[in-house]
Amino acid sequence: MKLSEIAHTRSGDKGDTVNIGVIAYRAEDYPVLVREVTAERVKAHFGELVKGNVVRYELPNLGALNFLLEEALGGGGTLSLRVDAQGKTFGAALLRMEIEA
Amino acid sequence: MIRIANGQGFWGDWLEAPVRLVEQGPIDYLALDYLAEVTMSIVQKQKLADPALGYARDFPPLIGRIAKQIRERGIKVVANAGGVNPVACAKEVRRLAPDLKVAVVLGDDLYDRVGDLLERGHAMKNMDTGEPLASIRERILSANAYIGAFPVAEALATGADVVIAGRCTDTALALAPMIHAFGWREDQHDLLAAGTIAGHIIECGAQCTGGNCQVDWPSIPDMANIGYPIVEAEPDGTFVVTKHAGTGGRVHSDVVKEQLLYELGDPKSYITPDCVADFTSIRLEDVGPDRVRVSGIRGGGRPPMLKVSISYAWGYKAIGTLVYSWPQALEKARAADAIVRERLRALGLRFDEIYTEYFGVNACHGPAAVTVADPAEVQVRIGVRGADRKAVDRFTRELVPLVLNGPPTGTGFGDGRPPVREVVAYWPALLDRSEITTHVEVVE
Incomplete structure (x- = not known):
């Protein structure tokens, strides 16, 4: 199934880094996020769009994960030539990831 | 409460x-x-x-x-x-x-104090790249803790x-x-x-x-x-x-x-x-x-340290767009991009980056985008960034001519050539908080 069936996301920027918060709709699905949505899989999902590392943090109290995608905005801020220079749509892109229930 | x-x-x-x-x-x-x-x-x-x-x-x-x-x-x-x-x-x-x-x-506001702080050994290195602030000293536009x-x-x-x-x-x-x-x-x-x-x-x-x-x-x-x-x-x-x-x-x-x-x-x-x-x-x-x-x-x-927000003059950029319609909209847009790049090369122009994305196809999501077969229209969006204003300005002349001398159905050029924009970049750094003394004034 797609990640969008059990989670919602919000993304934003810090310089050339994108952050994506991934939040389980139901607390019981949080372990599925922890197991399925790894830093490696997120990095692979975005391919050449993310030039640097992907780091994952866990927030079990919110049933959420936080990902930092480094070197993902073509320089970031005012330097970026991208239409989504602030990474606003990265969270939506992640919702298409295929995961095991 | x-x-x-x-x-x-x-x-x-x-x-x-x-x-x-x-x-x-x-x-x-x-x-x-x-x-x-x-x-x-x-x-x-x-x-x-x-x-x-x-x-x-x-x-x-x-x-x-x-x-x-x-x-x-x-x-x-x-x-x-x-x-x-x-x-x-x-x-x-x-x-x-x-x-x-x-x-x-x-x-x-540290704008008038940057020279003094550097001389007294506060490197204010870029938190992302590690470069010392002295490397952009002359281009600083603002500095605030x-x-x-x-x-x-x-x-x-x-x-x-x-x-x-x-x-x-x-x-x-x-x-x-x-x-x-x-x-x-x-x-x-x-x-x-x-x-x-x-x-x-x-x-x-x-x-x-x-x-x-x-x-x-x-x-x-x-x-x-x-x-x-x-x-x-x-x-x-x-x-x-x-x-x-x-x-x-x-x-x-x-x-x-x-x-x-x-x-x-x-x-x-x-x-x-x-x-x-x-x-x-x-x-x-x-x-x-x-x-x-x-x-x-x-x-x-x-x-013990405060973050400092520094901005500095980096260079110039411009972003231009053209629209191609069905059929083969994406193929036409890709051909247009290849032509622009070849012409820029022939002119001997150098840029820090040339970046192209295809609106309606993958501009937002890149390789993670939904695949669309033969879309009704595609906008090609080409951006360049560099220190040389003349090169960036010359680039802005290279898009509109494609409407007549490139692939068919090129349109969406109504605003003419895109503007050249100054790029002001951001330099995050850290500074000992003992250097910052705030005070309050009532303005009468």
Whole structure:
């Protein structure tokens, strides 16, 4: 199934880094996020769009994960030539990831 | 309990939001966040052109508009609208609202001190790249230390109706009223962390009341009249996030979670000048319609260094677009891109980067985008960035000719060649906090 069936996301920027918060709709699905949505899989999902590392943090109290995608905005801020220079749509892109229930 | 509202998430946010917050229900404090990372460079340029400018120019007219109501009801306004010229901002506010008492927080502006700080061994290395600040010394446009909530609370203690800061943190705008009203001290880390997280939740305005929210977004009521956020803060550090009754939007724990994660780094270590907040300690509870209670927040002591926000002249960029229609819209757009690149090469022009994306295909999501077979139309968007203004300017002449001398169905060139824009880049650094001394002035 797609990640969008059990989670919602919000993304934003810090310089050339994108952050994506991934939040389980139901607390019981949080372990599925922890197991399925790894830093490696997120990095692979975005391919050449993310030039640097992907780091994952866990927030079990919110049933959420936080990902930092480094070197993902073509320089970031005012330097970026991208239409989504602030990474606003990265969270939506992640919702298409295929995961095991 | 005190009610702290946020009516502006950035300079350019909805002009009606702060007025409606004042008019549509009870609030005690109105926080307004005007400064983004590059805003300081914009206001610095304005100040260089006119010494009476250099602040968020939307702010004084807003205060003029709400002056009578905030004075009658005792509402205090807290804003980082001062930019690089808080005193000039305060004078303009006083001109438009002569009955209000206005205080400013000074001491964040380091523009005239950079040379001295460098000479005394403060390298202010770029936090992302590690480069020393001396490498861009001549190109610096602005330099400001992020100051925290205590100087802003000190300004509230003067009894001012309006407090204007320069580069204080966004979260300080909400924390400062709590420090002022509840008498919180610098060693009460959990309380300061709670106020900081309250500030983080409301600092982006309607992003915690249903704006930019993925959770069943079509069902979010009356977005046209969306209510901006209000924190009902208690002296024990717990608070409720809500909005005025009868306004549009939605406050729910799912919505608040999205905003908690917005622009977050390490959740255990959210560093501000006032404390280090731990986002893994937050407890959320839906306690009524459009009411989310927040509790359990823990924090640590303030850091020895302050973050410094420096902006500098980097170079130039331009971004141009053309539209190609079905059939083979994407193939035509790709051919156009190849032609532009070959012509730029033939001209011997060099750029730091040439970047192309295809609107309607993959501009937002890149390799993660949904595949669309033979779309109805595609916009090719080509951007270049470089230090040489002439090269960037020459690039802007290379798109429109393709309408006649490139692939068929090229259109969407109505605005002619794109403008060349100056690129002002951002340089984050750290500085010993002992170098920063703030003070408060009441502007008569």
